[in-house]
Amino acid sequence: MYGIFVIETKNYKGWITGNEKGEYWTQNIYGNKHQFKNPIRQNYGHKKALEALFDEPVRFIPIVAFSTEADLKVHIEKEHVIYIKNIVKCIKQLSVDKCYDMDQVRVMKHVIEKNQLKEKQERKDHITNTRKNIKLTNEKIKGNICPRCGGTLVLRKGKYGTFYGCSNYPKCRYTINSKNLK
Ligand SMILES: [Zn+2]
Known part of the structure; x- marks a missing residue:
């Protein structure tokens, strides 16, 4: 194997302009301009995140690939910004010096998959925690307890009708529409 290809794909239409260093690129659809984060930088972030998983340096090859709906008018010298349809060709071109054997590839694959599982669990935990917090807040409000400070x-x-406010006002400015308490 030649390294880990880190591929960011974009399904944008219109003219795409930008360069390697800029923070944003521009999408232009018949004069309607829209800015988006420079995908080279974005992909660099993905590369960094992957790098952090390995104890030893790994060869990463970042590629940004656009669908053919886009008309690429970017000025790129070093990085690889291509059309998705050319991805296989591009990978073949970049596969020049073999630096990993199959055992090493298996280890790398394992490291990445392990991290994917971990991230999946973290997302799950985050959703569970958010749900728990919302439930807790609602229970406090039902019990006339300020969810922010316990007052x-x-x-x-008020000017616009009745509302519930915290007894610790003005220290705590928590309010809730009285209709939401029903
Ligand atoms: Zn309060």
């Missing part, structure tokens, strides 16, 4: 929620009259 008491009291009914107040």
Whole structure:
């Protein structure tokens, strides 16, 4: 194997302009311009994240690939920014010096897959925690407890009707529409 190809694909239409260093690139569809993050930089971030998984340096080969819906008008010298249809050709061209044997490839594959599992679990945990927090907040509000500071929620009259505010006002500015308490 020749290294790990890190491929960022984009399905943008229109003219695409940009360069290697800029923070943003521009998509132009009949004069309608829209900026997006420089995908070379974005892919560099992915490469960095992968790099961090390995104890030893690994050869990464980043490629940015656009669908043929896009008309690439970018000024790129060193990096690989291509059309998705040319991806196999590009990978073949870049596969020049073999630097890993199959055992090493298996180890790398294992490292990446292990991390994918870990990230999947973290996403799951994050969703569970968010749900728990929302439930807890709702329970506090139902019990007239300020979810922000633990004070008491009291009914107040404002310009636009009644609302519940925290008894620790003005230290705590938590409010909730009284309709939302029903
Ligand atoms: Zn409060």
